[in-house]
Amino acid sequence: MRVLLIGAAGQLAQDLAPVLEKGGHEVQPATHEQLDICSPEVVRQAVAGVRPECIINTAAFHRVDDCEDQAEKAFAVNVVGVRNLAQAAEQAGAALAHFSTDYVFGGEKRNPYVETDLPQPLSVYAISKLAGEFAVRRYCSRHFVIRTCGLYGMGGSRSKGGNFVETMLKLAAQKKTIRVVADQIITPTSTADLAERVLPLIESERHGLYHMTSTGQCSWYEFAAEVFRLAKVAADLQPTDSRSFGAKARRPAYSVLDNSQLRSIGIAEFRPWQEALAEYVNRRQSL
Numbered sequence: 001m002r003v004l005l006i007g008a009a010g011q012l013a014q015d016l017a018p019v020l021e022k023g024g025h026e027v028q029p030a031t032h033e034q035l036d037i038c039s040p041e042v043v044r045q046a047v048a049g050v051r052p053e054c055i056i057n058t059a060a061f062h063r064v065d066d067c068e069d070q071a072e073k074a075f076a077v078n079v080v081g082v083r084n085l086a087q088a089a090e091q092a093g094a095a096l097a098h099f100s101t102d103y104v105f106g107g108e109k110r111n112p113y114v115e116t117d118l119p120q121p122l123s124v125y126a127i128s129k130l131a132g133e134f135a136v137r138r139y140c141s142r143h144f145v146i147r148t149c150g151l152y153g154m155g156g157s158r159s160k161g162g163n164f165v166e167t168m169l170k171l172a173a174q175k176k177t178i179r180v181v182a183d184q185i186i187t188p189t190s191t192a193d194l195a196e197r198v199l200p201l202i203e204s205e206r207h208g209l210y211h212m213t214s215t216g217q218c219s220w221y222e223f224a225a226e227v228f229r230l231a232k233v234a235a236d237l238q239p240t241d242s243r244s245f246g247a248k249a250r251r252p253a254y255s256v257l258d259n260s261q262l263r264s265i266g267i268a269e270f271r272p273w274q275e276a277l278a279e280y281v282n283r284r285q286s287l
Helices: 011-022 040-050 064-069 071-092 124-139 154-158 164-173 191-204 220-231 260-264 273-286
Strands: 002-006 026-030 054-057 095-101 143-148 177-181 208-211 236-240
Touching: 002 011, 002 040, 011 026, 011 154, 011 191, 040 071, 054 071, 054 191, 064 071, 064 124, 071 095, 071 124, 095 124, 095 191, 124 143, 143 191, 154 191, 154 273, 164 177, 164 220, 164 273, 177 220, 191 273, 208 260, 220 236, 220 273
Parallel strands: 002 026, 002 054, 054 095, 095 143, 143 208, 177 236
Antiparallel strands: none
């Protein structure tokens, strides 16, 4: 299968590419500098040139708080750009795999969200990502919409953008007091583990909406504490709540996802988030 991989410089794409190639697929990577998804003509030309059988879109404007002030950019990338990819994929007869977020939910539940639960986005970012999901479903018949949560990967350890794990370790090294919210419950997810399951999903031709995260749940504060424990780092970590933290964008208080659709098609469940994090910390310390 020939795969056009959008957002190739990101941490998820950096784990996806070798998994796809190991699986015998030809990967054509495209970074933001090489392909502006906001331009329909640029997208059409790229797809016509590569002639992919599958397009995987990992590109997004995902700085949640910045989206509140830059709504136009958020919708340009997360909705219009996604629509452009969906239309080009449909015209080319290609499948489109697109990544969305746990933040499409409002957090009113206290048990994991399944794919049939009603979204209730609370922020500009979440609204734009949900609209992007609808664009994929409307314009591309052969689609995979994948909701995931709290991504971190080795690509983030090597880039300026980083990820939550790298941010925590950087702050600890600076001997700063670190305040992390303890009232938002999520499931941190390894991009390496996610990539390993994206491959059998796109090969399955079982199109639709899927939740794909590690198993288990924790608060962001508990996630940070586990990072420091595994890395054997002493940090001045203090719990706080969302109101005191004062982030510009609202986040759901609970956004744990249940991978029910993935299990229903026979793809192996993810391992617990603690195991995946331990592997990540060991890998980065061995570099």
